[in-house]
Amino acid sequence: MSKYILGLCLSDHDSSACLIKDNRILVAISKERLTRKKRHGCSKGDFDNESVQYCLDYAGISIDDVDLIVQNSIFTYLSDPAYYETLRHYKGSHDYSERIINMTQHPVLPISHHLAHAYSSYYLSPFDEAAILVIDSMGNEDHSVMNFFQGEDRGFLLSSGYRATGGWERESVYTAKGGIITPISKRFARDTQPYDSLIKGFGIMYHEVSEYIFGDGHKAGETMGLAPFGKADYPLGAVSFTEEGYAFNDEWLKQLDKPHLSKDQWNDRFEEFAGLAYQVQTELEDSLIHLCNRIHKETGLDHLCLAGGIALNSVTNKKILDRTPFKSIFIPPAAGDSGISIGCALKGYRELGGLPKEFVFLNDYLGKTYSNEEIVQAIENSGLQFRKSEDICKEVAGYLSEDQIIAWFQEGSEFGPRALGHRSILCQATSIEMRDSLNARVKFRQSFRPFAPSVMEEYAPDFFEMDFKSPFMLMVTDVKKDKADVVPGIVHVDGTARVQTVTEEENGIYYRLIKEYAQLTGIPLILNTSFNVNGEPIVETPADALNCYKSTNIDILVIGDYIISK
Structure with missing residues (x-):
């Protein structure tokens, strides 16, 4: 019989939830993605119902189906059993969160902050x-x-x-x-x-x-x-x-x-x-x-x-x-506090007999994949023009080669602060002007902040001083001197770049997009930044993506196989 383990980060910032089934992470989400409040955390009277419900809905289960809950909370009042009683009364006796909060009615294992971090990285x-x-x-x-x-x-x-x-x-x-x-x-x-x-x-x-x-x-x-x-x-x-x-x-x-x-x-x-x-x-x-x-x-x-x-x-x-x-x-992609929920869930896996370590962590796409019906309904509600592409990667690669700024929304969202090709804004890296246009028209960031490249892994050593994988964009390395003028849009003032290496096995459709772009241009990398504007969380739902698109000067929005224009 399958075992479900729910991991919770109940920090006062970046709270999150993660659900494991047997030896596989099913889903994980940060509260901020759902409430649209940057770094949203928990406080008295503000338990993270949103992330928990998202995970339960994804699996099609209720809280009663969860075998073990493992949680961490960073501040003392969240570590005090009396706090759980306060929340239980606040939420009401019929709220499902009562079963999480009332430790006498459901198996809950509290673990320390650093131990949860350790599990999130090693496992x-x-x-x-x-x-x-x-x-x-x-x-x-x-x-x-x-x-x-x-x-x-x-x-x-x-x-x-x-x-x-x-x-x-x-x-x-x-x-x-x-x-x-x-x-x-x-x-x-x-x-x-x-x-x-x-x-x-x-x-x-x-x-x-x-x-x-x-x-x-x-x-x-x-x-x-x-x-x-x-x-x-x-x-x-x-x-x-x-x-x-x-x-x-x-x-x-x-x-x-x-x-x-x-x-x-x-x-x-x-x-x-x-x-x-x-x-x-x-x-x-x-x-x-x-x-x-x-x-x-x-x-x-x-x-x-x-x-x-x-x-x-x-x-x-x-x-x-x-x-x-x-x-x-x-380094795990969610190395900060949002990743605590994954560490908690993995500790629960260990407690329920999960040895030896059997996890194979290929990618960070741990969010829900929205159906075509949900996507079309959201687009129709937006009033924007749209059509379905017969070959989305080939068509979008062409737009990129023509200096278009593309908002790219595919399958499940990334868990953590980096956009890794499922909730990304993309453009060519071949000119500084394109980079500056992206910042001025869409991102509104300080001019000194660099943008990052996503590169086909097999070509990474041709452009960067690296003999290692960097799938989660957590390594900065030197750009090769003979390539700095080829892709100046991703080169920082010190000649470095924060690289994401991309493979078909790990990144699927995102790799295929870059491959199509490389066939058109001879450049096996593109500029990748998170699908949000400065000060807001990365988009989660199709509706979030459409709202962000409508409020910015992004040229084209892609959701699944659908191309949306203004």
Whole structure:
């Protein structure tokens, strides 16, 4: 008889749900995709019903059919059993969420934040044996890890004699073999001052600099994109290395004492902000290389799994691969908090006897595939013109070669922050003018932010300095010098690109589109950016796609085999 496991991320940002059936991930979705509120999370009175119902509807089951629920919540009030009782009364006795929330009526396993991250990376990786590094802004408080959450982290702390001091998870190291994950070290920020306890971690370091530069600590991607424009003239001095590892300087945050500026004022201080971005990026890279070298020395393992928000720093990921002894590294596409639900579900799979590790994770397309009937109904409701194509890849490749901007919507949505060819906006990469037109007409992003290429995997070494796969767009590498002028639209100011490698087995129709384009132009790659406008979540439904198309200057919208025009 089939077993269903529901994984939940109940964070105050980027909450999500994932449903596993037996040894296969059926579906996963972030709350923001359904509510259309960027980084939408949970709070008292705002449980993530949307993501849960989406997963249950996809499988055609009810909550009563779920064998085990595994959840993580990042803040203490979400880790308090009394919180579940509060939510139960808020939702009402007949709401299906009562069965999730009331832990006495349904099997619910709560696990720690970093343990969920560890499962999300290792169990999706191709490795049987690997080291795992989880590193982010903050995980769970040590009291909660020891007294509320279950699983390997709790056992490790109790057996080691650790005494909780009110610190928060900032770095966890594990080893894994044959599906069994074993903690080997955990570091908590345990300062007596509440705010100081948060600044002594790499995630918070990057968050605070992003807050200072952009007025939003979640704009780490913008900070990473700005860094190559900077010089080493604005030393941060946040981290120093020690024999034990590293230490944070208590004084570094005092540099960031000015309020966020207006756009005009910001432009006047571009050089300063770029220099600060350069410095925080450099300190992050040096620190993680130092840390990963130490992990390799301690474990002697060839493979490394990364997870946590810091693992989305694709520049650092490549530096780790280049400058540590690890032969290969794996980063899950949803390395940040949205991926927690997958880690929770995979922990549930392990708890219900899922050994050895049998997952084969080919792609990140974990959303629902909408039927032709649903697509046509949405288009008709929009009032836009449409027709069905006889050969969608060939026809769209022709439009791309004519400098058209294409919104491309196919099958199930990607899970995580990257658009990987199912919810993408596409254009040629052969001119800077095309890139700038895309930004000015559609994306409305800062001009210093680069766009990424999707390249047929077999041709990636011809265009980029790479001998590795990068299916989830989580590695930045150098563009070959003789190709920079061929595809200037995806080349950053430092001569790099954040590459997605594409294969027919893993990417299906998206690979076939790029192949058709290559046959027309001789260029086996296209520019790929997420199907959304700045500040909004990536589109999920056909209606979302149509609304975004109508509000922008995208030339053509493609949904399945249908071509829509204004």
